[in-house]
Amino acid sequence: MAHPNVERVRAALAERGVAVDPVEFAESTRTSAEAAAAIGTTVAQIAKSLVFLAGDAPVLVIASGSNRVDTGKLARLLGAPVKRADAETARRATGYPIGGVPPVGHAETLRTVIDQDLMAFETIWAAAGTPNAVFETTPAGLARMTGGLVADVREEPKMGV
Numbered sequence: 001m002a003h004p005n006v007e008r009v010r011a012a013l014a015e016r017g018v019a020v021d022p023v024e025f026a027e028s029t030r031t032s033a034e035a036a037a038a039i040g041t042t043v044a045q046i047a048k049s050l051v052f053l054a055g056d057a058p059v060l061v062i063a064s065g066s067n068r069v070d071t072g073k074l075a076r077l078l079g080a081p082v083k084r085a086d087a088e089t090a091r092r093a094t095g096y097p098i099g100g101v102p103p104v105g106h107a108e109t110l111r112t113v114i115d116q117d118l119m120a121f122e123t124i125w126a127a128a129g130t131p132n133a134v135f136e137t138t139p140a141g142l143a144r145m146t147g148g149l150v151a152d153v154r155e156e157p158k159m160g161v
Contacts, residue, residue, distance in 0.1 A: 051090035064117040064154070092107065103145065
């Protein structure tokens, strides 16, 4: 029997017409690197779900596992000051623990932004409700299931020291 959070994600996906079979690992998939190692894929193909606050409103950003989110770009996109949500705020908004936040099935309806770099892949992997469960989808499928806005939110690498 799957963890109740995984079942919630499966149900939320089914409501959107998406039939997936989340994979639960014995080892952690909490970080992008751990997930990529467990799955046997690249870190860039991990769709990590991060919660930010745009003003007081929680926003879900689904970023490529190899990218950091540029809060300045995100603030300009959303038209409000942006900061990373703390673990308690993220859990309250999504209903899931950090490291297991899926792209769908949240406690609140969240505005969603998708890192455009994910669109370069044939398939990507997202968390499925726990820090050791994931599911495979396509970038187009991710955009459809979330209604997310695809945008450039990647922080550019720092040059120099």
